[in-house]
Amino acid sequence: MLEIADLRLDYPEFSARYDLLVPAGALCALIGPSGGGKTTLLHAVAGFGERPTGTLRFGGRYLIGLAPAERPLSILFQDHNLFPHLTAEENVGLGIRPDLRLKAEDRARIAGALERVGLAGMQRRRPGELSGGQRQRVALARALVRDRPLMLLDEPFAALDPALRADMIALVDAVRRERGLTVVMSIHTPEDVVPIAELMAFVADGRVVAADRPDRLLDAAVHPELEPYR
Incomplete structure (x- = not known):
């Protein structure tokens, strides 16, 4: 599994502290407002930017201190980076x-x-x-x-039309299931992954505010603060 516990980053304009457990082979969708810390979390897992403190493990292996190329993951950005x-x-x-x-x-x-x-x-x-x-x-x-056994996706399909975006998400899910990958994906259209994600986490103000099954997390009766994201 991907284990994130008391993972802290401090910048002059932003402080973050993350706690999240993603089961092995699961797809976890990160939702929340722009600037809330989703990209910061993915970059910390990938090894970009400031070195955090706390616990960051994947498959029992500690990742903090490893260079990005040494980590067992691939990352896909919204900016395709070609x-x-x-x-x-x-x-x-x-x-x-x-x-x-x-x-x-x-x-x-x-x-x-x-x-x-x-x-x-x-x-x-x-x-x-x-x-x-x-x-x-x-x-x-x-x-x-x-x-690589861990795939991180930072709003990779936001610029695609809805039909193509759905096709690409379905492809990621199919590859995940074939290869047993663990996938963490930030997304502004959570309805696209509700049928396939085992876990959804609401990230705001540099924190994982709540994490649960998508149907439960998006239930405004349980989490009224998530109503805009239904």
């Missing part, structure tokens, strides 16, 4: 070999990942030749080929 001078194949290939010395079997894996996100035959296109949604799907393909 290199504009590289092709789609090369951008995805960075998830396998950062030196891009790709072998035939690597290229086959990349082609398969691109096909799975609906971009078959687009290996040679550069980001400038792709739409915003296509660029985000290239970034998702890169996360898929990394094949």
Whole structure:
């Protein structure tokens, strides 16, 4: 499981303290107001920014002190973070070999990942030749080929139209179930993940205010403060 206990970060303008347990193989959706600390939490788990204090473990392994590349995770941002001078194949290939010395079997894996996100035959296109949604799907393909047991997603599909967003979320869920991944995803449209998420956490003011099954967390009769997010 992912264990976050008394995880603290202090910035001049913002202080955060997180407690959250995500069972192994579960999909946990983070919801809450913009600026409430969802991205800060994901970055802390990934190893970006200031080093926190407290407990951060995945699968029993302590993560604090490990460089981002040493952590058993992949992260997908709202900003797809592609290199504009590289092709789609090369951008995805960075998830396998950062030196891009790709072998035939690597290229086959990349082609398969691109096909799975609906971009078959687009290996040679550069980001400038792709739409915003296509660029985000290239970034998702890169996360898929990394094949790490923990996947973090920071509003990755917010710019997609509802139908494509639903398709990409369904794909993430299918891959999670196939590979036994643990997924933590921040999202502003919680209704998209209610049918598939085992856990939902409301994050505000740098805290996990509440965490429960999605149907319970979004029940305004139980948590009136969540009514705007129903």
